[in-house]
Amino acid sequence: METKRVVVLGAGFAGLHAVRALSGKPGVEVVLVDRNNHHLFQPLLYQVATAGLEAPQIAFPIRAFLRRRNNVRFLMGNAEGVEPRERVLWVEGQPVPYDYLVVGTGSRTHDFGLPGVAEYGLGLKSLDDAMKIRDRILSACEEAVRTSDPERRRALLTFVVAGGGPTGVELAGALGELRRHVIARDYPDLSPKEVRIVLIEAAPHLLSAFSPGSRAYAQGFLQSLGVELYLNERVVELTPGLVRLHSGRSIPSFTVIWSAGITGQALPGLPTTRGQRVATAPGLHLPDHPSIYVVGDLNYLEGPGGRPYPQVAPTAMQQGALAAKNILRSLRGEPPVAFRYKDKGSMATLGRSQAIAEMGPLKLRGSLAWGAWLAVHLYYLIGFRNRMMVLSNWAYSYFTYDFAVRIMHHRHVFPTPREAPIC
Structure with a gap:
């Protein structure tokens, strides 16, 4: 069987679960792309912010994660956009061709356009x-x-x-x-x-x-x-x-x-809907481009109640694994399986x-x-x-009764009273 290249964009919960499911599968070459060299365990970020944990304790090097996954390699860089018809992902000016693309770029803080x-x-x-x-x-x-x-x-x-x-x-x-x-x-x-x-x-x-x-x-x-x-x-x-x-x-x-609030971290070249998320078919692929799967916080798929699935880690994990499963089914000529969210609480x-x-x-x-x-x-x-x-x-x-990490890395200089009137 001809080897197919699957590019996974984003080393968050969705991306890593897709990589795990594709790891070691015959006929599949996987390229994991991320702008950082680590996976971040976001649920504990607040403890880093409040001096409870050190930053490296909730991050794991991607290359260490891939060490024993022989059909997976890592490319560090910022994704600039995708050309669905040509099946090319652009990463810092360089084309990365793919047969299948899994996009899990996550979300960013939403300021709702409020001043300041x-x-x-x-x-x-x-x-x-x-x-x-x-x-x-x-x-x-x-x-x-x-x-x-x-x-x-x-x-x-x-x-x-x-x-x-x-x-x-x-x-x-x-x-x-x-x-x-x-x-x-x-x-x-x-x-x-x-x-x-x-x-x-x-x-x-x-x-x-x-x-x-x-x-x-x-x-x-x-x-x-x-x-x-x-x-x-x-x-x-x-x-x-x-x-x-x-x-x-x-x-x-x-x-x-x-x-x-949060909003989707959209990738240029993909159509977006509410909250800068990307609407997909139930199998998590784009309706017009079945070679592109969108998972995690960026995915917009409505559940049985008519509301989109929550932007939480369990959703991302389940969608990443299902996207990989559907890619493997596609390689075997089988139809995709629809996403069904298992609410773990x-x-x-x-x-x-x-x-x-x-x-x-x-x-x-x-x-x-x-x-x-x-x-x-x-x-x-x-x-x-x-x-x-x-x-x-x-x-x-x-x-x-102590918080272990209270080292200031960079002292913040606050505005002077003239710059910031207090009332």
């Missing part, structure tokens, strides 16, 4: 993003110690999280624990009462994907941690040092973490020994859910060394 969000909001989609947030938090505490301006100190010590989904809730909870157990000890010149953590959500409740009971539990715990909840509220503008809200209120803050950690987890009719809250959350994340984290390092950091933090 792109300039002053901090997204959380990469290791660089997480390090910027950590540096901003530590820099704000350091400057707050030495400033004599009470209003500036107030803005420095106010940390705002926009978006009450799992990422926003986990960030707010981690910041609450950071204030309680780290800032209180590392910065004796600062009172923990001065440190504000504000979580803003446009809906009347947090965590819309969870049941009302789990939402209420999460909300109650965050409030007990001292997190200020602004529900039925939304950001309309960010300026240096100020968050303006739809209600007319303003919050002085130099640190605004934006987790209010939802989880969110809230803080020390606290989480919520829902798996079908089973709903867990508190320490039992937290234990399940730890086990699931360790299981899906790639690399034995990474698992051991993450586990050791978690154990250290649990027994010492």
